[in-house]
Amino acid sequence: MKRRVGGLETEYGLVCVRADGSRALEPEAAARELFRPVVAMGRSSNVFLRNAARLYLDVGSHPEYATAECDDWWDLVAQDRAGDRIFADLAAQANERLAADGQDARIHLLKNNVDSAGNAFGSHENFLVDRRGEFTRLPRYLLPFLVTRQIVTGAGGVVRSEPEDGAAGGAPAQFVFSRRSDHMWEAVSSATTRTRPIINTRDEPHGDPTRFRRLHVIVGDSTMSEVSTHLRFATTDLVLRAIESGRALPELALHDDITAIRAVARDLTGTAPLPLAGGGTTTALEVQQRWLDHVTEFADESEQAVLETWQRALDTVRTGDRTWAAQNLDWAIKERLFTQVAERRGVDLGDPAIERLDLAYHDIDPGQGVFAALQRRGLAPQRLAEARIEAARTTAPTTTRAHLRGQVVTAAQEHGVDHVVDWTTLRLTRPGAMPIQVLDPFTTELPAVDALLAEIRSQGTAAPAQPMPFA
Numbered sequence: 001m002k003r004r005v006g007g008l009e010t011e012y013g014l015v016c017v018r019a020d021g022s023r024a025l026e027p028e029a030a031a032r033e034l035f036r037p038v039v040a041m042g043r044s045s046n047v048f049l050r051n052a053a054r055l056y057l058d059v060g061s062h063p064e065y066a067t068a069e070c071d072d073w074w075d076l077v078a079q080d081r082a083g084d085r086i087f088a089d090l091a092a093q094a095n096e097r098l099a100a101d102g103q104d105a106r107i108h109l110l111k112n113n114v115d116s117a118g119n120a121f122g123s124h125e126n127f128l129v130d131r132r133g134e135f136t137r138l139p140r141y142l143l144p145f146l147v148t149r150q151i152v153t154g155a156g157g158v159v160r161s162e163p164e165d166g167a168a169g170g171a172p173a174q175f176v177f178s179r180r181s182d183h184m185w186e187a188v189s190s191a192t193t194r195t196r197p198i199i200n201t202r203d204e205p206h207g208d209p210t211r212f213r214r215l216h217v218i219v220g221d222s223t224m225s226e227v228s229t230h231l232r233f234a235t236t237d238l239v240l241r242a243i244e245s246g247r248a249l250p251e252l253a254l255h256d257d258i259t260a261i262r263a264v265a266r267d268l269t270g271t272a273p274l275p276l277a278g279g280g281t282t283t284a285l286e287v288q289q290r291w292l293d294h295v296t297e298f299a300d301e302s303e304q305a306v307l308e309t310w311q312r313a314l315d316t317v318r319t320g321d322r323t324w325a326a327q328n329l330d331w332a333i334k335e336r337l338f339t340q341v342a343e344r345r346g347v348d349l350g351d352p353a354i355e356r357l358d359l360a361y362h363d364i365d366p367g368q369g370v371f372a373a374l375q376r377r378g379l380a381p382q383r384l385a386e387a388r389i390e391a392a393r394t395t396a397p398t399t400t401r402a403h404l405r406g407q408v409v410t411a412a413q414e415h416g417v418d419h420v421v422d423w424t425t426l427r428l429t430r431p432g433a434m435p436i437q438v439l440d441p442f443t444t445e446l447p448a449v450d451a452l453l454a455e456i457r458s459q460g461t462a463a464p465a466q467p468m469p470f471a
């Protein structure tokens with residue numbers, strides 16, 4: 001597929017603490033407070049916004065934002081960043097209500113993947129693929145790429161590895177490319193939580209099932225850096241295109257994906273031997289470089305910047321020179337930050353202060369989050385213009401069917417007309433209203449939608465309702 005649709009689902013960690021750091025509200029109660037304006041406006045904790053994204057409360061009290069369908073990966077980053085701001089505003093509003101109520105309680109939303117109790121939650125990438133392509137052939141080529149992709153796009157973090165010799169004193173704390181690697185239990189499966197696979201095969205295309213499938217990639221870390229988020233989609237898209245092209249591909253199937261993903265996380269040199277299914281070994285750096293070299297053969301002019309950034313990321317691991325990466329890639333930004341703070345305080349990386357810093361890095365509150373503070377000091381990237389991120393809060397991507405959904409939701413909100421939409425369907429809730437199906441994610445114009453918009457405008461109340469106050 002030359003043009004591909006994709007979307008990113010982010011589950012946020014939710015904590016509500018007192019000024020002394022102890023827990024103030026249980027997650028369920030904090031989530032209820034957070035979603036109060038959403039439920040008041042949308043009469044549900046599962047709504048679609050004017051930017052065509054889905055905002056909802058998933059099981060386990062993890063607020064989730066799923067971006068609209070994008071076919072440009074910088075658009076996707078803008079839509080994702082807009083989601084952070086929408087949730088940051090909801091949290092700020094909830095905190096004002098709690099304070100006005102005299103409660104010593106503050107909600108924090110964390111765009112990360114593991115909470116302090118060791119529970120993992122997700123950041124799922126969705127890619128449209130052709131039904132006729134051999135879906136069953138995908139994992140063989142995609143898995144080695146995804147297992148090793150963390151050396152580029154991992155969020156970084158600290159784990160306590162098992163001591164190799166059972167020595168006393170506990171396991172040493174160690175910086176890793178991705179903590180999520182330890183929470184992956186299967187390579188491919190149709191479950192998302194129970195066994196947590198790298199690729200989820202649940203067949204839910206959100207489109208014409210005879211033409212499309214939706215590839216659901218579960219392995220990614222939530223990334224704060226726009227460069228890291230962009231690379232997750234841009235590199236995977238290129239690899240998918242290579243697989244779809246039918247040409248000869250790098251044969252790098254690993255002997256054991258799950259053992260390998262944990263080993264890759266812990267090896268900051270990228271050179272630890274990874275046994276291949278067909279005998280012999282490879283390394284994380286080799287797998288990534290082979291794929292990069294392979295896709296370079298057919299990438300076009302507009303993709304040169306992605307190839308260069310990908311190469312820079314690999315060179316960082318190969319040479320150990322962090323100059324560029326420590327200001328661009330999440331794992332390297334965190335590696336430098338944690339190392340500096342640990343040295344300054346005379347503690348090791350396993351110290352609780354470093355764990356708190358890790359959480360604060362992912363706090364989406366623009367005033368309290370460490371990532372936002374680093375951005376202000378020029379130590380973390382901001383590639384997208386401020387205006388583009390702000391516009392993405394209320395404007396859907398214009399090059400996919402999200403454009404249609406965005407128009408319908410915007411008009412319905414402005415005119416106070418009850419409606420129900422999902423990824424494929426648009427309809428009014430009045431009795432007898434016919435649903436409009438948009439089964440091709442690339443559709444951006446449809447006469448039936450024009451008619452629906454005219455109906456909404458004619459039905460609308462004389463004094464239009466205000467759009468949702470948070471987006």
Ligand SMILES: Nc1ncnc2c1ncn2[C@@H]1O[C@H](COP(=O)(O)OP(=O)(O)OP(=O)(O)O)[C@@H](O)[C@H]1O
Nearest residue numbers: 006007008066067068069126127128205206207214
């Ligand atoms: N045909 C498609 N191909 C690829 N991505 C799609 C397609 N249709 C929708 N998407 C994207 O897939 C994501 C779906 O998010 P959603 O949270 O609803 O996921 P789900 O897997 O269907 O459900 P849940 O998270 O409730 O299990 C969105 O980011 C959306 O933009």
Ligand SMILES: [Mg+2]
Nearest residue numbers: 009064066124
């Ligand atoms: Mg979801």
